[in-house]
Amino acid sequence: MANIVQFENVGLRYGTGQETLSDISFTLGAGAFYFLTGASGAGKTSLLRLLYLAQRPSRGIIRLFGEDAVTMPRRRLPGFRRRIGVVFQDFRLVPHLSAWDNIALPLRVAGVPEGDIEQPVREMLGWVGLGDRAEARPATLSGGEQQRVAIARAVIGRPEVLVADEPTGNVDPEMADRLIHLFGSLNTLGTTVVVATHDFQLLSRVPGAHMMRLDKGRLLDPTGHLRYPPPPRGEA
Numbered sequence: 688m689a690n691i692v693q694f695e696n697v698g699l700r701y702g703t704g705q706e707t708l709s710d711i712s713f714t715l716g717a718g719a720f721y722f723l724t725g726a727s728g729a730g731k732t733s734l735l736r737l738l739y740l741a742q743r744p745s746r747g748i749i750r751l752f753g754e755d756a757v758t759m760p761r762r763r764l765p766g767f768r769r770r771i772g773v774v775f776q777d778f779r780l781v782p783h784l785s786a787w788d789n790i791a792l793p794l795r796v797a798g799v800p801e802g803d804i805e806q807p808v809r810e811m812l813g814w815v816g817l818g819d820r821a822e823a824r825p826a827t828l829s830g831g832e833q834q835r836v837a838i839a840r841a842v843i844g845r846p847e848v849l850v851a852d853e854p855t856g857n858v859d860p861e862m863a864d865r866l867i868h869l870f871g872s873l874n875t876l877g878t879t880v881v882v883a884t885h886d887f888q889l890l891s892r893v894p895g896a897h898m899m900r901l902d903k904g905r906l907l908d909p910t911g912h913l914r915y916p917p918p919p920r921g922e923a
């Protein structure tokens with residue numbers, strides 16, 4: 688399995704205080720499913736922001752799709768970001784746009800001709816089970832429905848990596864199951880998925896998923912080593 692993300696000794700410091708993330712080293716394999724867990728404030732959102740290039744690290748190396756993402760010229764960042772779909776903790780839907788137009792947004796921004804937008808948007812709405820809510824504005828949708836619009840918007844551009852920050856934080860367990868099922872089905876189609884959550888129950892819902900655990904800004908593997916995935920035998 689090829690590595691599409693590689694972090695080496697990455698640190699992140701906001702302002703002049705202590706590091707929020709320290710010595711973060713891990714690789715993500717193409718097509719795998721990862722849960723990123725940790726208590727509130729452990730640094731999950733910060734790590735994801737580094738991953739989807741919303742934030743530069745204070746130190747260390749980040750390679751995305753085989754390229755150095757830290758020293759990459761700014762003009763190349765948008766092209767890279769398009770390869771990563773993001774589902775934000777707070778949805779970030781555009782309030783005055785319908786579900787349909789929110790989902791169409793990434794294609795419009797990328798300059799896809801209008802005639803080529805209708806079919807993928809219709810497919811996405813159906814996939815997330817909102818075929819009958821196309822015209823609804825976000826404020827008239829439930830939390831779970833808004834989250835599904837956000838997921839459809841994140842994946843309509845067929846990203847290679849999908850990053851979701853606490854996607855089940857505001858929904859009931861039944862909807863959480865449904866959302867995780869959507870991520871699982873994307874993953875079986877080949878998308879690498881990274882889901883941050885502090886809900887340990889979710890972990891058992893995706894057989895074969897990997898777990899990355901953050902504790903006060905440091906990455907732990909399930910056995911407590913400060914590295915994930917665990918090093919091969921003999922290299923520890």
Ligand SMILES: Nc1ncnc2c1ncn2[C@@H]1O[C@H](COP(=O)(O)OP(=O)(O)OP(=O)(O)O)[C@@H](O)[C@H]1O
Pocket residue numbers: 701707725726727728729730731732733734885
């Ligand atoms: N832009 C910022 N400026 C300064 N400090 C920040 C910033 N963003 C996050 N922090 C701090 O970094 C630490 C980690 O925050 P982060 O949001 O990454 O954690 P988290 O694990 O995602 O938490 P939660 O589960 O509550 O969302 C916290 O102490 C937070 O206050």
